[in-house]
Every structure is written in C-alpha cells, then in structure tokens.
Amino acid sequence: MSATLFYEDAVDLLDADHKLVQKLFLDYQGLCDDGAPSEDRRQLALKICQDLSVHAQIEEEIFYPAVRAAIDDDPLMEEALREHAEAKKAIARIQGMAPTDASYDDTVKQLFTTIMDHVMEEREQIFLKARYSTADLRGMVPELYARKKALQKSAPARKPAGKKKVTS
Secondary structure (H helix, E strand, O other), X not given: OOHHHHOOOHHHHHHHHHHHHHHHHHHHHHHHXXXXXXXXXXXXXXXXXXXXXHHHHHHHHHHHHHHHHHHOOHHHHHHHXXXXXXXXXXXXXXXXXXXXXXXXXXXXXXXXXXXXXXXXXXHHHHHHHHHOOXXXXXXXXXXXXXXXXXXXXXXXXXXXXXXXXXOO
C-alpha cells in the first residue's frame, strides 16, 4: 500500500506537516524548560529547520501554483510567499548561530510564532479556498509526497556549528 494513500488530499498531507512541526516546536520548548544541553536543542532546531524548508519548497513548487490558478487570489498567495520568505530568513539565522548564543532559543521561539501565524492563515484561508476550488487536491498527493521524500533524502547532513568532525 502506498504511503500517499494515507492522505485524503494535498491539504491533509500539508496539514500533517504542520502538526508534526508544531509537535517538534513543543518538544524544543520542553528541552528549554528542562535545561537540556545546547547541542540537544541545536539538533532538534536543525530538524525543525529542515522539515520547514522541505515543506515550504513543496508548497511553493507544487501546491501554491495549482491553488493560485484555481482560486484566483493573487494577494493571498503573495502574502503566503512573503511569510515563507520571512520564515526562511529566520531558518538561515538559526542554522548560522551557535546553540550557546544568548539569542538562540529566542530565535527558535520567534520562528515558532511566525510559523504558527502562517499555519493559521493557511488553514483558514488558503486551505479552505483550495478545498472549494477546482484544484485537484487528491491528484496532487503523489507528486507532493514524492517531492517531499526526494528533498528529505537529498538534504545535506548538518554538522553542529563550531565543532570539528572527529575521526578515530
């Protein structure tokens, strides 16, 4: 059975990503609350950044163009792309910071706020309009899923900032 069959449509697949990243952000907050080592927080933050980057890319390459054509609401779609650009800047900041930086946790928390605001707008506007449009949301699932898996597979392994690879 294909994994793509687990998703009712493109909105279902994309919203599953939203729920997963929200859980990861909550896990990050738990690490902060528990005083976890900075490297543990960094590894989770990098996973969040990678997952968000893949998610944004599949939306921008596949979902947004199809929905834009179907709902004819360019300002809404441009706003979503602007929000993606803002998130990408925060992701780049996090990826370039040392986990011991005084503003590291706050930067991750700011990304969480940015993402959750975007998710709410997407759910309440774009996803709703997409579901009532002529866009083939079911037909998009295999392409979205395949592209997501390809991007995840090709993602470079990230080494922690400031540390050299130790070989034995």
